[in-house]
Amino acid sequence: MTVPSAFTASLPPAERAAYGRKARKRASRSCHGWYEPAQRRPDPTGILERQSAERVPALVPIRYGRMLESPFRFYRGAAAVMAADLAPLPSSGLQVQLCGDAHPLNFRLLASPERRLVFDINDFDETLPGPFEWDVKRLAAGLVIAARENGFSDKEQDSTVRACVRAYRERMREFAGMPTLDVWYAQDDADHLRALLAARAEDEAGHRLREAAAKARTRTHEKAFAKLTRVTAEGRRIAPDPPLITPLADLTAERSEARREEQLRSLVEGYARTLPVERRHLLRHYRLVDMARKVVGVGSVGTRCWVLLLLGRDDDDPLLLQAKEASESVLAAHTGGERYSNQGRRVVTGQRLIQTTSDIFLGWTHVTGLDGQGRDFYVRQLWDWKGIARPETMGPELLSLFGRLCGACLARAHARSGDPVALAAYLGGSDRFDRALAEFGRSYADQNERDHQALGAARSAGRIEARHL
Structure with missing residues (x-):
């Protein structure tokens, strides 16, 4: 994947820095502050309805039900709404491979192939090249929304966002002075997180990190296997829990078992061809025995997501994979970038570019x-040492620390695909960008609350159906 960029990597650092400073003429750092909706702003509920038209009709009410639970849950499902709001705003023109949905819950503890815990971005459904600030703005607004739900004061909300953006800016300056390979190899592993918390080992932050790390290590494929499967007369199979988990056999009752097996075999064979040779060899040690449709997340509800149960040596040697539908990125209509023949490949390639370590079974298919x-x-593994943050349980100091970790992590992702020298020069050494993003976060959180209320009004008017599960 080629990331469109106005800089040439072979230029001397001084010229790259000059290009970054020149970008301030296109979009000053302060202009990223206050958000006001466009005069002809698209109807946010209409944007969600157009997305839902491509999804499983029976599951769409569950999506709306989850989004109506709170402004933060609405925000998680409204990446398409925010993409439409960001597009008309002044742009720095400094391109990176965007996560595309960098809200706070998409940063978490993950397992590296070497079985080390790392802190990284987790969700890449919307990844696409674009202006770096779009990701930073989505993260900043998400932190304000989470802080409001926790009852934080305006001052505490600002402090949380400014800590996050300062961490992004300062780490980008570090990357600007590092050799290219050192930037690529940089990781936020458990040792790095412990170093950040060295002075606070005995306070709540240190305790919560140790607790999160311990819990993440329990979220193994073995635990998922025990939770999601059961022993039947035909052997180990996925346990139904409709409509959240529905086995393929229940969805295709009219089809013969031979036809279903053919469909399953075709899926795995197509996916296997996208894996490196050695991973393909590993996959051949497993046989696919069952498949079920699963409801996941908030914004993803209604997309076609499948759990695949594979068994190796015997019924106690499982591999659980998740095959998730990949549609065109919500950013695509606003970036004018290249189109992709396979959206699954777009997700996988973007993930490999900006995530420091990826699942060994990451691949795609049609x-x-x-x-x-x-x-x-x-396709990727279903569970593999994933530690999920819970911003709704964090006080001001802890959420501010979490925001710092997210900001530094996002800087690392952007430095891998963009030009850290130009980005650092654009951001500069002052807190001007930090203050602007705090202002943006507050004003966009206001807009998000209005959009959440509009979705509730659409339900009351009978325009949409919502189901709480």
């Missing part, structure tokens, strides 16, 4: 669904 329509998917 599958003809139950309705006869061909769709793109990306």
Whole structure:
């Protein structure tokens, strides 16, 4: 994947820095502050309805039900709404590979292939090249929304965002002075996190980090296997829990078992061809025995997501994979970038570019669904040492610290795909960008609350159906 960029990597650092400072003429750092909706702003509920038209109809009410639970949950599902709001704003023109949905819950503890815990971005459904500030703004607004739900004062909300953006800016300055390979190899592993918390080992932050790390290590594929499967007369199978988990056999009762097995085999074979040779060899040690549709997340509800149960040596040697539908990124209509023949490949390639360490079973495929329509998917392990943050349980100091970790992590992702020298020069050494993003976060959180209320009004008017599960 080529990231569109106005800089040339072979230029001397001084010229790259000059280009970054020149970008302030296109978009000053202060102009990223206050958000006001465009005069002809698209109807946010209409944007969500257009997305829902491509999803499983029976699951769409669950999506709306989850988004209506709180402004923060609405925000998690409204990446398309925010993309439309960001597009008309002044742009720095400094391109990176965007996460595309950098809200706070998409930063978490993950397992590296070497079985070390790392802190990294987790979700890449919307990844696409674009202006670096779009990711930073999504993260900043998400922190304000989480802080408001926790009852933080305006001053505490500002402090949280400014800590996050300062960490992004300062770490980008560090990367600007590092050799290229050192930037690529940089990781936020458990040792790095412990160093950040060295002076606070006995306070709440240190305790919560140790607790999160311990819990993440329990979220193994073995635990998922025990939770999601059961022993049947045919052997180990995925346990149904409709509508959240529905086995393929229940969705295709009219089809013969031979037809279902053919469909499953075709899915795995297509996916296997996208893996490196050695991973393909590893996958051949497993056989696919069952598959079920699973409801996941908030914004992803209604997309076609499958859990695949594979068994190795025996029924106690499992591999659980998740095949998730990949549609065109919500950013695509606003970036004018290249299009992709397979959206699953877009997700996987973007993830490998900006995530420091990726799942060994990460791949993609194209599958003809139950309705006869061909769709793109990306595949990864279902659970693998994933530690999920809970911002709603954090006080001001802890959320500020979490924001710092997210900001530094996002800087590392952007430095891998963009030009850290130009980015650091644009951001500068003052707190002007930090203050602007705090202002943006507050004003966009106001907009998010209005959009959340509008979705509630659409339900009350009978325009949409919501189901709480």
